Amino acid sequence: MLSALDKKLLRDLGRMKMQAIAIGLVIAVGVVVLVMMDGLFHSLSQTKDTYYDRYRLAQAYAPAVRAPKYLLNNLAAIPxxxxxxxxxxxxxxxxxxxxxxxxxxxxxSLPDHGVPRLNDIYLAEGNQLDPSRENQAILLRSFANAHGISPGDTISATINGARRKLEIAGLAQSPEFLISMAPGELAPDDKRFAVLWMSETSLGAAFDLRGAFSEALFSLTRDAKLPQVLDRVDQVLANYGGTGAYGIEDQASNRFLTEEIKGLATQSKILPPIFLAIAAFLLNIVISRMIQSEREQIGLLKAFGYSSFEVSAHYFKFVLAIAIGGALVGCLIGVMVGRSYADLFQQYYKFPFLVFRVDPQAFIIGILVSVFTASAGALFVLRNVFALTPAVAMRPPAPADYSTAGGFLAVVNRLFDQPTRMVLRRVARHPGRAFGAALGVGAGMGLSAASIGLMMTFTTVVDQTFDYVDRSDMTVVFAALRSDKTLYELNALEGVAQVEPFRVVPVIMRNGLHSHKGALTGLIANPQQFRAVDKNLNPIRLRDDGIIIAKSLAKKLAIAPGQTMTIEVQEGERPILSMPIVGIAETLSGAPAYLQIGALNRALKQPNQISGAYLQIDEKYQSELYESLKAMPFIAGASLKSTSREAFETLMDQSAGSMRYVMSFIAAIITFGIVYNSARIAFAERARDLASLRVIGFTKGETAFVLLGELAIMVILAVPIGIAFGIGLNVAIVEGFSTDLYQIPNQLQPEAFGTAGIAVLVSSIFSGWMVKRNMDGLNLVSALKTRE
Amino acid sequence: MHKLNGDTAFRTQGLTKTYGEGAAAVHALRGVDIAIPTGEMVVLLGPSGSGKSTLLNILGGLDDATNGTAHFFDRELTTMGERALTLYRREHVGFVFQFYNLMPSLTAKENVELVTEIADDPMDAEHALSLVGLTERINHFPAQLSGGEQQRVAIARAVAKQPTVMFCDEPTGALDSKTGRSVLNVLQTVNQELGTTVMIVTHAAATAAMADRVIHFADGGVREVIENTTKLTADEIEW
Incomplete structure (x- = not known):
């Protein structure tokens, strides 16, 4: 049987349902971010781990030129x-x-019979290979889908210089190729990179590798020490053209995915606390004001003989009901949003399945934080409940004492009419409350500004990368190194306006314990097409006596200009070089290192070699140019900048970076929630005063001014707070969104603050309008009968 | 200001007010026909729920009627829209409430100015406060005034616009007898010196002695109307 107090609780909740829902939603939104981010992070890493595990993805890779199969026994014997x-x-x-x-x-290659011991594939469509048919292949599904190729189709491919027709037996997915990125590209593009699996028999013939292998894959024991294993593997393969074993963390697709998950992990550490803190703060304000307005009832209950403790417990239950309700809704929506987001990620990363999982800890934290902050807000006010004497309820309400606020600014008294004075005095009497509300709105605005700023910064990243760094129209990559005379050949093609060479050398860069598997790029001293730029976007002249590295790379290697780094070249003679760092370049994508191409070639003792070229082209001749390029057998790939740009934008829109949209949406909800709640509470507190004004003959508009004037002041105060808060938030958020794949610069976007300001303004006007509708519907008679 | 013709401030015919519908319907007024001559002091007496406050609210332009008509001079209140009613209250009506309903953030004088700023032909705020004997305390905030003083500010606020009619709903309900008497005194002065029609709703039957006309309410209707031939002053009535 419910006690009378509990019945009152339920009725109160029913009576204040709109406000309870509004508060509950603010809590819910904070919890949504927490649960969603956590779910996304855990699901992605679990799915990755499960996928890797199920298809036995190798933990180490050792490429070689031609190693006889018996060596596998030697490799297997390595501890x-x-x-x-x-x-x-x-x-x-x-x-x-x-x-x-x-x-x-x-x-x-895939074994002729049975499944591969490591790096198995998931055959999504079609059939396994028939080893007796040497022109059969299984194609990477994402590539096939991007080009509309189905099992049974035939495609034309050049393998080891020989052109052949391949019949597509099936389409497969593989944990080894979650990301398909063509060499030299910044972002994955399904269309531009393919994987073909063929039987050992047919590839043995094609690559002349019968009885041999050109890549060893390893799974490791639990206690294996990767560096030692890699060293031993390199020793075994040294005489067979081994080009350096590497662990899975340097495997391209895995690295990409790991970076993304790392980005999500950082975001899930930074964003939820911010959102929860703001929601908590707002909750605190709202709850304390709500209980404040119940003081008459509190006095009454005490007059009936309820103890302060019983009364406090009653209001605590009220607050807890809202907080827990909001938190539960938040958990539910968080799981739903997280789940549909994870589906998006699943598509982008082409997982054949998805393990959706939220750490129960996220739910517990979400609920605890909500309950704790709501209770804190209530406690703060309930202190007064103990001090309240029952007699308060028996007396007509004492008017709030404004005598202290009255002294404020004698000028105000002369300058303004009574309604304006009422507005100003109310603010002056409760500066803490006005400031608290302004702080709340400011926090919402700051959050919006930071999210909008983040969105704009993403655009900046794209613009800087493609307008200042890469100014070419097309990048041409050669199948093998070529003499720089090739430039004349390219320059002679119709439609080519300008040609600039580059050479990309795969290297491992080391500084002490820090290392990075990447590439060293050789460019001409003053490139026009593809440039290294400093933080003011001015081009940096490349040097022949040292390397200019990207800021992100300098950070990863913990190296500064003046220091020397070791460079282990991963091709040709595989020399180990030692070169000084002479400058830092600002890059927003990738982690490049630049050197003058001449100096690079000298260091490698391969003069005049280039691996590709940047072209400036005349659009009029674009199709002719493609025809000519296609006819040049040495060209391994040509990519249009516009295509790369699209792929890069897709990357930022569909991966961890896309979280910025969710963030902006939630920031907007919070901002609106704060403004609307503030207006609502102010209305509830003043309904009686406002009704009195209406009764003595004030029009609806004049009455609205008294209430909304206060809201306006709060919003005006909120703007500078929002700006300050947004600036601080920007720093934290940008950190969370930067990964090795792209760096988000910490740039302030004035437009973001303007937009956020307008958003606050619009939500204020809308909230004002909603409250004014309530005010217009105010029942004059009953508002006057109620005492506060 | 609209010119007012006639000697009858209010006249109602078959005025009814029903809250709710069907079985749950509450008939607050069940066909009230009264006429209030201008310049009179009228006291409405009756038990709780007898309809006196409802009548006051309708005549004061705060509530609408379910049926029947109510006229203020030659203007029909019962057909007026929201905006017209606001103007009516603004121009002609002064209200005094049981719980004063002062703006806590304004001083006594400012509370009065709140009305004089929007009225057509108001008296000076300080003069209004002197009428209620509060010259000394015009710069005090409501929180610094006693209940009686607050009620006198409320009366000054109602009087300051020089209203045609004043409505007082339990003006002494929250006051002790001494303070209540002084408040009634002020209302009597306003009625006699400014010629304002004053209508007072009260439980205190003794108040009836100072009225020109006493309307007894019961069960949503007028039970009896008594015209006093001899009136007492507020100081003379017994509580």
């Missing part, structure tokens, strides 16, 4: 190696009729 598998791996080009240039592909 720390659990199992080993040899496979053939080479490059190929796929020529599709509708594509202007051939598309590069990785070509991998």
């Amino acid at each position: 720390g190696v659990d199992s080993v598998m040899g496979r053939m791996r080479g490059g190929g080009l796929i020529d599709l009729p509708q594509e202007d240039v051939p598309i590069s592909a990785a070509v991998l």
Whole structure:
């Protein structure tokens, strides 16, 4: 049987349902961010782990030129190696009729019989390979889908210089190729990178690797020490063209995905606390004001003989009901949003399945934080409940004492009419309350400004990358190193306006314990097409006596100009170089290192070699140019900047970066929630005064001014607070959104603050309008009968 | 200001007010026909729920009627819209409430000015306060005034616009007898010196002695109207 107090509780909740819902929603939104981010992070990492595990993704890779199969026994004997598998791996080009240039592909062998011991594939469509048919291949599903290729189709490919027709047996997905990124590209593009799996028999013939392998894959024991294993593997393969074993963390697709998950992890550490803190703060304000307005009833209850403790417990239950209700709704919506977001990620990363999981801790934290802040807000006010004497309820309400506020600014008294004075005095009498509300609105505005700023900064990243750094129209990559005389050949093509060479050398850069597997890029001293820029976007002149590295790379290697780094070249003679750092470049994507191309070639003792070129082209001749490029057998790929730009934008829109949209949406909800709640509470507190004004003959508009004037002052106060808060928030958020793949610069976007300001203004006007509607519907008679 | 014709401030015919519908309907007024001559002091007496406050609210332009008509001079209140009623209250009506309803953030004088700023032909705020004997305390905030003083400010606020009619709903309900008497005194002065029609709703039957006309309410209707031939002053009535 419910006690009378509990019945009152339920009725009160029913009576104040709109306000209870508004408060509950603010809590819910904070919890949504927490649960969603946590769910997303855990789901993605769990799905990744499960996928890797189920398809036995190798933990280490050792490429070689040609290693006889018996070496696999030697490799398997290395301490720390659990199992080993040899496979053939080479490059190929796929020529599709509708594509202007051939598309590069990785070509991998699958055992003739049975499943591979490591790096298994998930056959999504079609059939397994028939080892008796040597022109059969399984194609990477994402590539096939991007080009509309189905099992049974035939495609034309060049493998090891020989052109052949391949029949597509099936389409497969693989944890090894979650991300398909063509060499030299910044962002994955399904269309521009393919993987072909063929039988050992047919590839053994194609690559002349019968009885041999060109890549060893390893799974490791639990206690394996990766560096030692890699060293031993390198020793075994040294005489067979081993180009350096590496662990899975340097595997391209895994690295990409890991960075994304790392980004989500950082975001899930930074964003939820911010959102929860703001929601908590607002909750605190709202709850304390709500209980304040119940003081008459509190006095009455005490007059009936309820103890202060019983009365406090009653209001605590009230607050807890709202807080827990909001938190539960938040958990529910968080799971729903997180789940649909995870689905998006699943598509982007092409997981064949998704393990959705939220750490129960997220729910517990969400509920605890909500309950704690709501209770704190209530406690703060309930202190007064103990001090309140029952007699308060028996007397007519004592008017709030404004005598102290009256002294404020004698000028005000002369300058303003009575309604304006009422507005100003109310603010002056409760400066803490006005400031608290302004702080709340300011926090919402800051959050909006930071999210909008973040969105704009993403655009800046794209613009800077593609307008200041890469100014070329097209990038051409050669299949192998070529003499720089090739530039004349390219320059002679119709439609080519300007040509600039580059050479990209795969390297491992080391500084003490820090290392990075990446590339060293050789460019001319004063490039026009592709440039290194400083933080003011001015081009940096490349040097021949040292390396200019990206800021993100300098950070990763913990290195500064003046220091020397070790460079282990991963091709050709594989020399180990030692070079000083001479400058830092501002890059927003990737982690490049630049050197003058001449100096690079000298260091490698390979004069006049280039691996590709940047072209400036005349759009009029674009299609002719494609035809010519297609006819040049040495060209492995040509990419249009506009295509790369689209791929990069897609990356930022569909991966961890897309969280910025959710953030902006939630920031908008919070901002509106704060403004609307403030207006509502102010209305509830003043309903009687306002009704009195109406009774003595004030029009609706004149009465609205008294209430909304206060809201206006609060909003005006909120703007500078919002700006300050937004600036601080920007720093924290930008940190969370930067990954190795792209760096989000900490730039303030004045437009973001303007937009956020307008958003606050619009929500204020809308809230004002909503409250004014309530005010217009005010029942004059009953408002006057109620005492506060 | 609209010119007012006639000697009858208010006249109602078949005025009814029903709250709710069907079985739950509450008939607050069940066909009230009264006429209030201008310049009179009228006291409405009756038990709780007898309809006196409802009548006051309708005549004061705070509530609408369910049926029947109510006229203020030659203007029909019962057909007026929201805006017209606001103007009516603004121009002609002064209200005094049981709980004063002063703006806590304004001083006594400012509370009066709140009305004089929007009225057509107001008296000076300080003069209004002197009428209620509060010259000394015009710069005090409501919180610094006693209940009686607050009620006198409320009366000054009602009087300051020189209203045609004043409505007082339990003006002494929250006051002790001494303070209540002084408040009634002020109302009597206003009625006699400014010629304002004053209508007072009260439980205190003794107040009836100072009225020109006493209307007894019961069950949503007028039970009896008594015209006093001899009136007492507020100081003479017994509580």
